[in-house]
Amino acid sequence: xxxxxxxxxxxxxxxxxxxxxxxxxxxxxxxxxxxxxxxxxxxxxxxxxxxxxxxxxxxxxxxxxxxxxxxxxxxxxxxxxxxxxxxxxxxxxxxxxxxxxxxxxxxxxxxxxxxxxxxxxxxxxxxxxxxxxxxxxxxxxxxxxxxxxxxxxxxxxxxxxxxxxxxxxxxxxxxxxxxxxxxxxxxxxxxxxxxxxxxxxxxxxxxxxxxxxxxxxxxxxxxxxxxxxxxxxxxxxxxxxxxxxxxxxxxxxxxxxxxxxxxxxxxxxxxxxxxxxxxxxxxxxxxxxxxxxxxxxxxxxxxxxxxxxxxxxxxxxxxxxxxxxxxxxxx
Amino acid sequence: xxxxxxxxxxxxxxxxxxxxxxxxxxxxxxxxxxxxxxxxxxxxxxxxxxxxxxxxxxxxxxxxxxxxxxxxxxxxxxxxxxxxxxxxxxxxxxxxxxxxxxxxxxxxxxxxxxxxxxxxxxxxxxxxxxxxxxxxxxxxxxxxxxxxxxxxxxxxxxxxxxxxxxxxxxxxxxxxxxxxxxxxxxxxxxxxxxxxxxxxxxxxxxxxxxxxxxxxxxxxxxxxxxxxxxxxxxxxxxxxxxxxxxxxxxxxxxxxxxxxxxxxxxxxxxxxxxxxxxxxxxxxxxxxxxxxxxxxxxxxxxxxxxxxxxxxxxxxxxxxxxxxxxxxxxxxxxxxxxx
Numbered sequence: 001x002x003x004x005x006x007x008x009x010x011x012x013x014x015x016x017x018x019x020x021x022x023x024x025x026x027x028x029x030x031x032x033x034x035x036x037x038x039x040x041x042x043x044x045x046x047x048x049x050x051x052x053x054x055x056x057x058x059x060x061x062x063x064x065x066x067x068x069x070x071x072x073x074x075x076x077x078x079x080x081x082x083x084x085x086x087x088x089x090x091x092x093x094x095x096x097x098x099x100x101x102x103x104x105x106x107x108x109x110x111x112x113x114x115x116x117x118x119x120x121x122x123x124x125x126x127x128x129x130x131x132x133x134x135x136x137x138x139x140x141x142x143x144x145x146x147x148x149x150x151x152x153x154x155x156x157x158x159x160x161x162x163x164x165x166x167x168x169x170x171x172x173x174x175x176x177x178x179x180x181x182x183x184x185x186x187x188x189x190x191x192x193x194x195x196x197x198x199x200x201x202x203x204x205x206x207x208x209x210x211x212x213x214x215x216x217x218x219x220x221x222x223x224x225x226x227x228x229x230x231x232x233x234x235x236x237x238x239x240x241x242x243x244x245x246x247x248x249x250x251x252x253x254x255x256x257x258x259x260x261x262x263x264x265x266x267x268x269x270x271x272x273x274x275x276x277x278x279x280x281x282x283x284x285x286x287x288x289x290x291x292x293x294x295x296x297x298x299x300x301x302x303x304x305x306x307x308x309x310x311x312x313x314x315x316x317x318x319x320x321x322x323x324x325x326x327x328x329x330x331x
Numbered sequence: 332x333x334x335x336x337x338x339x340x341x342x343x344x345x346x347x348x349x350x351x352x353x354x355x356x357x358x359x360x361x362x363x364x365x366x367x368x369x370x371x372x373x374x375x376x377x378x379x380x381x382x383x384x385x386x387x388x389x390x391x392x393x394x395x396x397x398x399x400x401x402x403x404x405x406x407x408x409x410x411x412x413x414x415x416x417x418x419x420x421x422x423x424x425x426x427x428x429x430x431x432x433x434x435x436x437x438x439x440x441x442x443x444x445x446x447x448x449x450x451x452x453x454x455x456x457x458x459x460x461x462x463x464x465x466x467x468x469x470x471x472x473x474x475x476x477x478x479x480x481x482x483x484x485x486x487x488x489x490x491x492x493x494x495x496x497x498x499x500x501x502x503x504x505x506x507x508x509x510x511x512x513x514x515x516x517x518x519x520x521x522x523x524x525x526x527x528x529x530x531x532x533x534x535x536x537x538x539x540x541x542x543x544x545x546x547x548x549x550x551x552x553x554x555x556x557x558x559x560x561x562x563x564x565x566x567x568x569x570x571x572x573x574x575x576x577x578x579x580x581x582x583x584x585x586x587x588x589x590x591x592x593x594x595x596x597x598x599x600x601x602x603x604x605x606x607x608x609x610x611x612x613x614x615x616x617x618x619x620x621x622x623x624x625x626x627x628x629x630x631x632x633x634x635x636x637x638x639x640x641x642x643x644x645x646x647x648x649x650x651x652x653x654x655x656x657x658x659x660x661x662x663x664x665x666x667x668x669x670x
Contacts, residue, residue, distance in 0.1 A: 188617075190614065194569075195572065195573075196559075196563040196565065196570055197559075197563065197571070197574075198610075200562075200563060201373065201610060201611060201614055202614045204369075204611075204614065205611075205613075205614025205615040206614070208358070208360060208361075208366070208615050209358055209614070209615040209616070209617060225475075225563075225564070225565055226563060229562075229563060229564050233487065249472070249474050249476075250472060250474045250475075250565065252474065252475070252476045253474060253475025253476045253564065254475070256476070328476065
């Protein structure tokens with residue numbers, strides 16, 4: 001779950017004010033990450049650089065502390081203020097601790113947004129979530145349908161703990177959107193507690209007690225891996241598929257074995273790209289980033305800012321045998 | 332005494348058989364040979380860990396760090412395998428045993444030479460070992476694609492219908508049973524826990540016995556580190572979180588007295604199998620997940636209650652009386668003298 005906690009951002013933050021910088025100079029956007037040397041953020045930087053190249057006249061300053069601490073990020077933010085950047089896009093280590101430093105930046109006219117892992121409302125103009133609960137629920141159903149012939153058949157959910165907030169929200173969304181997929185029926189929900197051994201046993205239990213279940217959907221990294229292994233060990237590859245949310249590096253083996261055809265997770269490259277695009281639009285005053293406004297984010301289309309200044313980027317990105325190895329190198 | 336112990340084991344066998352029969356009434360196929368082999372295979376790791384735990388409990392101590400040791404060693408061998416895929420598997424298994432034994436020796440040293448109570452020492456190392464696993468890996472996972480096929484698949488190789496993982500457990504059971512009943516070390520474990528004073532007079536070094544018990548427990552935990560990582564094809568810091576409690580539960584259910592000195596290998600194995608049967612049955616008999624935890628806990632308490640009653644009625648009474656008549660804090664000075 002740790003990985004998801006990191007990825008599934010809580011709130012959004014973004015604070016953007018206009019800088020007085022002359023337009024002749026390049027626009028400088030500070031991309032602040034939780035820590036340097038993390039493949040996920042390296043990939044986000046790749047996306048931000050792509051956006052900068054596409055727009056032209058934009059410099060991305062990719063920076064962050066070496067360990068995931070709020071103190072380290074505060075230092076980094078102060079350094080960016082001193083460098084007179086035009087915008088800061090941050091994935092925060094702490095939603096509250098960095099707010100004073102970000103407020104200081106805002107007072108100097110720097111536009112601040114948060115992405116991935118959010119900052120409290122006071123510290124930013126808007127927050128960019130990688131996806132929304134609604135989109136994730138829908139994606140899980142779509143993945144299940146894609147693994148079934150004609151999209152019809154039984155599936156089961158393998159979750160983490162029965163008290164996990166984000167898991168339960170996603171499961172509730174799946175149930176709500178189930179009518180959109182006629183023929184797809186949810187047989188049961190089991191809980192593997194994000195423990196490899198318990199998840200494995202629960203998956204085994206599903207295989208023997210529900211022989212009609214053809215797809216196991218696990219919206220958790222530990223669960224989706226353990227279920228893939230259980231299906232493989234039971235010799236049911238090709239009869240039962242596992243899908244859900246997982247990281248490419250972890251899931252590559254399951255995709256190669258055939259236990260999983262497709263799975264999804266947000267794409268860090270797109271996330272970095274969108275964060276840079278939004279920061280640029282704010283600096284250019286193309287939008288004020290207020291709730292209700294729509295922001296043009298290049299190839300990602302338009303993103304609408306919702307309540308609390310939170311915006312959801314897109315559907316989770318689908319990985320399969322064709323692209324999993326490429327992304328497995330990144331995160 | 333041995334007659335009573337045998338009786339308890341037979342009882343446990345009967346309970347397990349009744350459970351299997353009851354579960355298979357609700358989930359047909361649960362009692363099929365294939366499914367039973369699966370359950371045994373799934374319980375192998377718990378059996379091996381429980382035997383290590385038993386050695387420690389026999390000496391009136393407890394090892395709470397087994398799961399953390401498993402996590403650290405599993406992470407270490409997985410990283411070794413991914414960094415140097417050419418290192419042969421036997422060497423990696425030897426490394427797992429060695430690292431595990433080393434970590435166990437740290438526990439043993441603290442209990443033997445420094446005199447820290449086992450529960451405190453291992454509670455500390457529980458956190459330390461898991462923390463070290465985090466430091467070692469930097470929090471990163473070692474994934475299936477990074478490990479070699481031989482590393483991952485060897486414990487899965489079926490031999491006569493049972494994977495090698497299950498055979499490993501059988502081998503460990505055989506070795507431990509021989510050691511505990513036929514060697515000086517094995518008997519000294521019983522003596523050290525059963526009556527430390529008498530053990531001292533009989534020439535048994537109680538502290539040393541504890542030290543080696545911890546080392547044995549550590550080595551087996553290290554072996555399980557490899558087995559766990561290969562079974563679930565992934566190594567991360569939180570693997571087997573909370574598993575130490577299962578090993579203690581298996582011992583207690585199997586009639587290993589927490590007061591030390593009493594218990595048989597068969598008991599510990601049956602205790603582990605009892606937990607294994609329940610763990611494997613709950614997912615297939617369609618019990619609400621919200622009830623599962625409560626049911627597991629209840630069954631454990633009933634089993635232990637039953638055992639405790641048995642213990643009180645026979646045999647133990649004599650030892651209790653003996654314990655009453657000897658000075659209360661006898662154990663510590665004796666250990667000091669032994670050291």
